[in-house]
Amino acid sequence: MLNIVLFGPPGAGKGTQSERIIEKYHLTHISTGDLFRKNIKEGTELGLRAKSFMDAGNLVPDEVVVGMVDDFLEHHRDAEGFIFDGYPRTTPQAEALDRQLENMGHPIAAMLSLAVPDEELKARLANRGKTSGRPDDQDPEKINNRISVYYRETQPVMDYYKAQGKYVEIHGLGDIEEIFSSISDAIDQLS
Numbered sequence: 001m002l003n004i005v006l007f008g009p010p011g012a013g014k015g016t017q018s019e020r021i022i023e024k025y026h027l028t029h030i031s032t033g034d035l036f037r038k039n040i041k042e043g044t045e046l047g048l049r050a051k052s053f054m055d056a057g058n059l060v061p062d063e064v065v066v067g068m069v070d071d072f073l074e075h076h077r078d079a080e081g082f083i084f085d086g087y088p089r090t091t092p093q094a095e096a097l098d099r100q101l102e103n104m105g106h107p108i109a110a111m112l113s114l115a116v117p118d119e120e121l122k123a124r125l126a127n128r129g130k131t132s133g134r135p136d137d138q139d140p141e142k143i144n145n146r147i148s149v150y151y152r153e154t155q156p157v158m159d160y161y162k163a164q165g166k167y168v169e170i171h172g173l174g175d176i177e178e179i180f181s182s183i184s185d186a187i188d189q190l191s
């Protein structure tokens with residue numbers, strides 16, 4: 001079993017690269033953002049709880065996210081491994097993930113962190129907003145808030161994995177396939 005955290009600021013390309021990773025390595029994709037959007041679309045209670053935080057570009061409270069991930073892992077017990085996309089986003093979430101995986105007997109092998117400059121992130125998100133229909137991609141103020149939330153609350157998660165010797169930085173600018181090739185090299189070195 002191979003468990004990987006794909007990390008990076010909003011707009012870094014986590015979703016795009018996840019698609020390629022799951023295809024090549026047969027991992028199960030868990031994107032907390034996608035799961036919340038699905039719940040909002042279906043009008044579930046969880047979606048209702050998450051919506052106002054997401055619309056403002058703020059983080060959904062840890063206990064809500066951790067509970068949702070618990071549920072997902074419970075329903076995917078026969079997975080060959082997971083790619084965590086957009087989770088963990090806070091240090092308490094990273095601690096929770098360690099506990100969640102301890103129960104399954106397979107810790108995180110690595111955090112692959114996509115490094116992309118802020119100006120490029122803002123341009124990508126504004127561009128995605130034209131087609132994604134995501135309220136949080138439409139408004140420059142919300143985009144700026146997500147990026148500052150990232151630096152304030154999420155970036156410390158890097159240190160958590162650095163301390164465990166699991167941090168790998170991936171250059172996230174340029175050709176999508178070249179970035180994927182750097183990711184593949186990093187994953188191949190794990191096994």
Ligand code: ADP
Binds near residue numbers: 034065146
């Ligand atoms: P992006 O990486 O573009 O911000 P995501 O789809 O990963 O997009 O997340 C969208 C929103 O969903 C976040 O701004 C946040 O409100 C919520 N969210 C997703 N994952 C988490 C998480 N692990 N913890 C808290 N909130 C989350």
